[in-house]
Amino acid sequence: VKGQVLCEGYATENGELALGRNLKVAFMPWQGYNFEDAIVINERIVREDIFTSLHIEEFELEVRDTKRGEEELTPDIPNVSEEATKDLDENGIIRIGAEVKEGDILIGKITPKGESDPSPEEKLLRAIFGDKAGDVKDASLKTPPSIKGVVIDTKLFSRAKKTTKAEEKSAIEKLDKRYELAVMNLKNELVDKLFQIVNGKTSQGVYNVYKELLFPKGAKFTQKSLSDLEYAHINPYKWTTDEDKNDQIKLLLHNYGIRVNEELGAYKRDKFAISVGDELPSGIVQMAKVYVAKKRKLKVGDKMAGRHGNKGIVARIVRDEDMPFLEDGTPVDIVLNPLGVPSRMNLGQIYETVLAWAGKELGVKFATPIFDG
Structure with a gap:
């Protein structure tokens, strides 16, 4: 479909940039501390773990x-x-x-x-x-x-340890028994919880994913009938007329499937370790x-970068009251050297700053797709 995300990168999520934070930035010299691309940041940035x-x-x-x-x-x-x-x-x-x-x-x-x-x-x-x-x-x-x-x-x-065939066979048999016992305990636990949900309810027909009938419509659920069901490929939908109960059954069977797969994965890994072992x-x-x-935490000496090839080293962390501020008294978060812009001709960072500030004041979000912007 047009506009559908095909591939995600390290810095994107759902097609949007997911790395970085929006900060109030001032392009101005600050007592020489931001000379030669050095950066001055507000103490609030460190205190609030914004770049931790x-x-x-x-x-x-x-x-x-x-x-x-x-x-x-x-x-x-x-x-x-x-x-x-x-x-x-x-x-x-x-x-x-x-x-x-x-x-x-x-x-x-x-x-x-x-x-x-x-x-x-x-x-x-x-x-x-x-x-x-x-x-x-x-x-x-x-x-x-x-x-x-x-x-x-x-x-x-x-x-894999050097063992005789008999020792290996014995170890695998123990593993098989342990796995079977774990799966049986999981099924017993599932049946007990299912019976609490469907006790006294009438079946609407329980099928497997191949549409084969496992439990007839109109019959009452019992502990034994639930124990006799095969849950490997069971259909979790519409067991009863109660939608709330159906949702509980669906969630319970979903969690049961996850637990069984975890046990199966552990069993296969242990069996492989006994018979083959890891490749070392x-x-x-x-x-x-x-x-x-x-x-x-962010500290003096760390490197920071924008999205326009502009990078620098944190030279000083300054308290709120010592930072430059806007007309309404709001202190800025970061101070960059204005001489770093014209020499590199990356005016995009200025455009981005102005547009983002306008968007913040207007309550509007701007997005620019790459290559199509």
């Missing part, structure tokens, strides 16, 4: 099969306090939602030591904790300097990844 950004950092750690033995991901790290490992799971990976700062352990790993003469401290540790504390060393991944944020995701990739480079047994999100 979210950055996601990825950290990864590899587990290798070394000549001295195989490395291991574990929360049981020698010479490390319980406080430092309290957020690590059984694989030594930090839990999602944990707040981290410089020096915190993200992924716990131990690696075998080479044979050497133990130091007095190591001899003491071996005497207290046994051989394990002495023959391995801490090789954990820690949060680097200047990083402070929240863990939002973790991933663990593992090569040669010599790497496991790979763990941790994603940390951090929030950054």
Whole structure:
């Protein structure tokens, strides 16, 4: 259809620009602080998080099969306090939602030591904790300097372990039973909730998506009849004459389908991990990844840009009362150097500023399509 959006970019949503914010801008010198494309901004911009950004950092750690033995991901790290490992799971990976700062352990790993003469401290540790504390060393991944944020995701990739056919078959059988039990529990939960909705109601005919009758019209719904239904391809519409009940049934079946697909996805991933495993480079047994999100406020030294090739560095953040203001006393949000416009001949930013100001005063929204504007 003409005018329909075919493709979205990083900066658009529904065909409209979705990046950037509208600010009151003044083109004027300000005590020399905006010389050579430097930018002066209002403190309100920082205070109200108008240009606060979210950055996601990825950290990864590899587990290798070394000549001295195989490395291991574990929360049981020698010479490390319980406080430092309290957020690590059984694989030594930090839990999602944990707040981290410089020096915190993200992924716990131990690696075998080479044979050497133990130091007095190591001899003491071996005497207290046994051989394990002495023959391995801490090789954990820690949060680097200047990083402070929240863990939002973790991933663990593992090569398939060398097992016999019988062990693999046994592991897959356990997985099959676990999946069947999970799906059965979901169905029982669905049937209980459906019965609460349709108890005492008369069926209007329940069909599957292939238009085959599953439950006759005019019959009363019972717990057993609902248990006997096959929900894989069921039609969720018009089960009863009550539209409100029908909406509840539709939503319930939709959520049930999502939960079943989640269980199926987890089952397939686990089965693949047992039989095939993740594809990893040669010599790497496991790979763990941790994603940390951090929030950054706008500060002096950051770079800002408009849509007309105009860019600059934030030179100073100024209080409201010290900023230039309009006739009605409204302080501007940002001050740009006027000498940056004529030398580059990008007058579009002036036109955009004037048009947007007029639109704001008139309560009108202007949109200019690219190439057709």
